[in-house]
Amino acid sequence: MRVWAVANQKGGVGKTTTSIALAGLLADAGKRVVVVDLDPHGSMTSYFGHDPDALEHSTYDLFLQQGNVPRGLPQRLLLPTSDERIALLPSSTALATLERQSPGQNGLGLVIAKSLAQLWNQFDHAIIDSPPLLGVLMVNALAASQQLVIPVQTEFLAVKGLERMTNTLTMINRSRKQALPYTIVPTLFDRRTQASMTTLRLLRNTYPEQLWQAYVPVDTRLRDASRAGLTPSQFDGNSRGVIAYRALLKHLLSHQPTTQVA
Structure with missing residues (x-):
């Protein structure tokens, strides 16, 4: 299994859309994918038609045993999605209480790394949708992943969020055997605006090695796919957004590391 986390310490930059678009394209290629929703807002869970406010069981259950994950629990938590090759480990609003409960609890x-280890032979890929705040949930996502995708909206405030994210990575990497490789993905790009053009130039100048040199454009078809509960490629495989994500997936697969989870 290859494990990717999608994270940024700013909301509204396209994390959930990126996670689901990549999962859908992998599924289109015949891969088995588990998507993990670690955001208490539950955007990914809602996307696939499940109510994070009403779910009796969710990823929150994984954190209730002092860092131990009972055998078979991750499998029991899996929910279906619009694609038979994609399974969901759902979020619930209870995750929001985890930060208050976690001080003093070791492990x-x-x-999430332990949970995915139980699903290792069942799926080809795992994609983790992370919350926009640094805490136990984001730490779990980064600790479990082999490769990090950082969507960055092409506007100034999102670049500030990227700076916080790279600082967090520096801190996380101190506890890893090997540094976590990452790819910065410009999103919501609109060439008609000066803000998008200026921000893209800034990203290319500041992060020349980590930046994916293309971008995901503003595309209403991505929003329409979300409304329909379908992966973007299921909804419209020829939309501008899907074409961009297809190129991104090719880039990620060609640059994926061979290292194991630290």
Whole structure:
């Protein structure tokens, strides 16, 4: 299994859309994918038609055993999605209480890594949708992943969020055997605006090695796919957004590391 986390310490930059678009394209290629929703807002869970406010069981259950994950629990938590090759580990609003409960509890940083280890032979890929705040949930996503995708909206405030994210990576990497490789993905790009053009130039100048040199454009078809509960490629495989994500997936697969989870 290859494990990717999608994270940024700013909301509204396209994390959930990126996670689902990549999962859908992998599924289109015949891969088995598990998507993990670690955001208490539950955007990914809602996307696939499940109510994070009403779910009796969710990824929150994984954190209730002092860092231990009971055998078979991750499998029991899986929910269906619009694509038979994609399974969902759903979020619930209860995750929002985890930060208050976690001080003093050891081992909570590796809960998702341990959970995915139980699903290792069942799926080809895991994609983790992370919350926009640094805490036990984001730490779990980064600790479990082999490769990080950082969507960055092409506007100034999102670049500030990227700076916080790279600082967090520096801190996380101190506890890893090997540094976590990452790819910065410009999103919501609109060439008609000066803000998008200026921000893209800034990203290319500041992060020349980590930046994916293309971008995901503003595309209403991505929003329409979300409304329909379908992966973007299921909804419209020829839309501008899907074409961009297809190129991104090719880039990620060609640059994926051979290292194991630290």
